[in-house]
Amino acid sequence: MFVLSKKEFWLLGIVIAAMAIYFVLAQPQMNDDGFHYEGFAEALSRGDLDFKSFYGFQGLSIFAVPVYWLTGSHDSIIVASAIFSLLSIILAYAIGKVLYGSRRAGIYFLMLFLLMPYPYTTMMRGFQEAALLFFVLLTIYASIAKKHWTPAVWAIGGIVKPFALTLFPLFFKNTFSKKNLIWLAVGLAIGGLYLGASYYQTGHLVNNAAINSYQGNFDPANPPALTESFTFGPKGFLRAAANLLVHSRKIMVSPLAVVIGGLALLFRSTLPFRKEFLLAIIINVVLVGLLTFSFSKYLLPAAVLLALASVPILLRYPLLAALVILDSIFVFMPIWNYFGHVYWASLYVYLIPLWLAVALFIYDRFFTRDSSYPHAK
Numbered sequence: 289m290f291v292l293s294k295k296e297f298w299l300l301g302i303v304i305a306a307m308a309i310y311f312v313l314a315q316p317q318m319n320d321d322g323f324h325y326e327g328f329a330e331a332l333s334r335g336d337l338d339f340k341s342f343y344g345f346q347g348l349s350i351f352a353v354p355v356y357w358l359t360g361s362h363d364s365i366i367v368a369s370a371i372f373s374l375l376s377i378i379l380a381y382a383i384g385k386v387l388y389g390s391r392r393a394g395i396y397f398l399m400l401f402l403l404m405p406y407p408y409t410t411m412m413r414g415f416q417e418a419a420l421l422f423f424v425l426l427t428i429y430a431s432i433a434k435k436h437w438t439p440a441v442w443a444i445g446g447i448v449k450p451f452a453l454t455l456f457p458l459f460f461k462n463t464f465s466k467k468n469l470i471w472l473a474v475g476l477a478i479g480g481l482y483l484g485a486s487y488y489q490t491g492h493l494v495n496n497a498a499i500n501s502y503q504g505n506f507d508p509a510n511p512p513a514l515t516e517s518f519t520f521g522p523k524g525f526l527r528a529a530a531n532l533l534v535h536s537r538k539i540m541v542s543p544l545a546v547v548i549g550g551l552a553l554l555f556r557s558t559l560p561f562r563k564e565f566l567l568a569i570i571i572n573v574v575l576v577g578l579l580t581f582s583f584s585k586y587l588l589p590a591a592v593l594l595a596l597a598s599v600p601i602l603l604r605y606p607l608l609a610a611l612v613i614l615d616s617i618f619v620f621m622p623i624w625n626y627f628g629h630v631y632w633a634s635l636y637v638y639l640i641p642l643w644l645a646v647a648l649f650i651y652d653r654f655f656t657r658d659s660s661y662p663h664a665k
Contacts, residue, residue, distance in 0.1 A: 290382045290433070296391065299651075303398065303644060304377050307408075310640045311370045314412050314631045316363050322414015325349045325365045329356055339489040347448030347482075348419040369411035372422035376401065379425040384599055387432050387560050392656055393599050396609065399648045400595040401425075402641040403616040404541050405623050406585060412631040417585050420449040424589050428596070431458035432561060436467045443475030447482045454575060454589050457567040518578050525577035531584035532591060535618040538626060539584045540591035542615040548601050548608065549594035559600065565593045606653060613645055 292300070318326060321344055328342040329349035333356045339346070348365055355371075356364035377398065384390075384397030407417035423445030430438035438459045445452030463472050487493055533543040552559055553566050572590040576582045584591075602609040620628075624638055632638040 290386055296381070296394075299395075300378055300381055300398075303402075303648075304374050306640065306644055307374060307377065307402075308370075310637075311373070311408075313633075313637055315633075316366045316412040316414075317630060318363065318366070319413040320415075322365065325414055325416065326352070326362060329353055329364055330362070333357055337485060337489075339486040345416070345447055345449055347423075347444060347446075348416045350447075351419070363414075365414055365416075366411055369408075369416070369418040373408045373411065373418040376418075376422045376425050379422070379429055383425060383429050383432065383596065386429065387596070388599060390603070392603055392652055395648050395652050395656065396599045396602055397596055399609075399645045400541060400545060400599070400612075402645040402648070403545075403613065403619065404591070404595075405620050405628070405641060406538060406540055407588070408641070409623050409627050409631070410585075413627065415585075416448055417588060420445065420452060420585075420588055421592070423448055423452055424455065424592050427452065427455045428458060428592070431455070431462075431564075434459075434462055437471050439463065439468070439472040439475035440478065441475075443478040446479055449588075451572065451575070451586050451589055454572040455568050457571065458561065458564045460564075517580055519580045520578065524579060524582065525573070527582055528573050528577045528587065531576070531582065531587050532594075536622050537584050538622050539619060540588055541595050542612045542619055544608070544615045545598045545602075545612045546591065546594045548612075549596070549598035552597045552601055553594075556600070559597060562597075565597055569593050606649075609649060613642070613649060616642060616645070 324342040324344050325346065325348060328338060328344075328346045329352040331338045331341070332349065333353045342349075348368060351372075352365040352368040355361070355368045359367065361367060380401035381394040381398045383394075385394030387393070404421070407421045411418040423441060427438065427442045427445055429435075430441050442452065442455060442459070445455075462468055483493055531537055531539060532546050533539070535543070553562055553569070556562070559565075569590040572587060576586045579586070598612075602612065620639060620642060624635060628638045629635075
């Protein structure tokens with residue numbers, strides 16, 4: 289069971305407060321898909337379920353409805369994303385601590401969460417990756433803690449972005465008890481109701497704008513055939529590799545952490561959930577490799593699992609952890625150049641999450657005595 293000590297409570301409270309200030313200092317500007325997510329949320333707040341007018345997966349928009357009711361803000365999906373991002377801070381710490389049985393592991397995985405700028409930067413334009421990251425983390429936590437309700441969380445993540453569904457291997461072997469089968473049925477019902485309602489209104493299972501999205505205005509009522517989203521050949525898999533490892537592609541996390549996590553999964557047989565992580569990563573990479581058009585954000589579940597797998601090595605070799613932080617500068621900069629400078633007035637302010645990660649690293653090195661996880665000794 290995950291319980292916070294007084295020291296942990298204050299540590300997480302400080303990080304949450306700093307990130308809340310960071311979000312308040314931003315100047316959001318709705319763009320691109322964000323208008324459709326916000327439009328769906330505001331229509332739903334009036335009792336109008338409108339898949340036909342607004343493309344994309346609308347899981348975040350459903351959660352934004354109470355925010356719109358309370359605030360009347362036309363940035364309700366951005367506010368909802370900020371709430372999910374702040375909650376993710378607690379989840380990231382909990383996952384590291386529960387999986388590896390160490391407070392230090394919790395600090396290190398929280399540090400890696402802060403070094404993933406894409407989700408909490410692009411949410412300022414109305415994108416959903418911050419919410420997707422929350423449900424990815426919640427599915428991981430629920431899986432490693434063997435919670436009966438894991439399939440329901442997994443399904444909700446799938447209607448935020450379907451890439452969350454690649455996490456199914458994490459809890460598959462625990463789904464066959466009576467209680468878990470009930471929750472699996474609940475999860476499948478959530479997905480079925482969502483897809484059924486969308487199909488009833490539009491005549492399509494998925495309203496996806498990625499294909500042909502740069503060839504004129506996208507018509508939500510007449511999207512390309514779903515088969516156009518897939519192709520076969522080496523280019524897609526080369527793109528998938530680049531989307532994990534090449535800084536200029538606005539990747540999720542430091543390539544060094546990805547490589548360390550990958551090597552740990554391949555060669556450290558004692559790593560908890562090793563097989564489940566590997567299978568989920570392979571499914572995510574294969575899915576993205578088969579897509580005609582893909583972004584690095586489609587590999588968010590794989591990037592999170594690889595970062596999580598790197599934690600024991602980073603604990604054992606602090607120099608590597610320092611290098612991951614240094615390498616993360618080159619993760620932040622392309623995202624600053626493309627997105628970040630629009631929403632934050634100063635690069636130094638934009639890098640607040642990086643400064644927080646540095647502070648956590650220093651705190652761990654000089655003020656933490658927990659070495660209960662054997663690889664941290």
